[in-house]
Amino acid sequence: MFSIPGRSVTSVALAPSAPRVVYAATFERGTFRSVNGGATWKATNLPNTTRVSSFAVHPRRPNTVWFGTAKDTILKSTDGGRTWRRPKNRFTSWGEIRQIVLQPRNPRVLYAAAEQGGVLKSTDGGASWADANVGIARTQFGPLPIYGVAIDRRRPQILYAGGWSADEVGGHVYRSTNGARSWTDITGRMTTSWTWSIAVSSPGTTLYAGTTAYGVEDGGGVFTTRVR
Secondary structure (H helix, E strand, O other): OOOOOOOOEEEEEEEOOEEEEEEEEEOOOOEEEEOOOOOOOEEOOOOOOOOEEEEEEOOOOOOOEEEEEOOOOEEEEOOOOOOOEOOOOOOOOOOOEEEEEEOOOOOOOEEEEEOOOEEEEEOOOOOOOEEOOOOOOEEOOEEOOEEEEEEOOOOOOOEEEEEEEOOOOEEEEEEEOOOOOOOEEOOOOOOOOOEEEEEEOOOOOEEEEEEOOOOOOOOOOEEEEEOO
């Protein structure tokens, strides 16, 4: 076992095109990169005051990585973390970026789950982002907090998103068939719909939703449903 001394690691991602290239995000602040499968680690040049909560690696370029922070922005590096760029339109209402996914056939298209901004979409490789929340419920503070987003790898125009709010809005799971231009509520009869995470099977036939037990007598769990 190889460790990053004095750090609690919250997220790990491998570069799909170079599996020995690994990125790690820590709770205490700071991100790290390994080029030898985790045998040794080197800190990136991301400022230590920036806490990272999610990231995604380009499918063919192991040095290109997007880091979602706990404070309203998504950073991009094309040199393995030596330098970073902020999006052109950094908002102050996104909250924590919980997840970032890439469109498998066109990595310039990205989607993000934002704790205060709902679903975000970029069509220029993360240089800019726009809200993609048509059809998603709203709370008194804005779009429903979204904690997970998943993409059908065989039909990338189909996406799923899940989240919850501790008020009368509750939890919801959504499906889009047009690249997040609009969403349809597919929560159905889930007894616990406060969704923390979401995934879709490789064939795109089964959806999985991980839910929380907070405030629900039946408790949380993993719900599955056939979507095709």
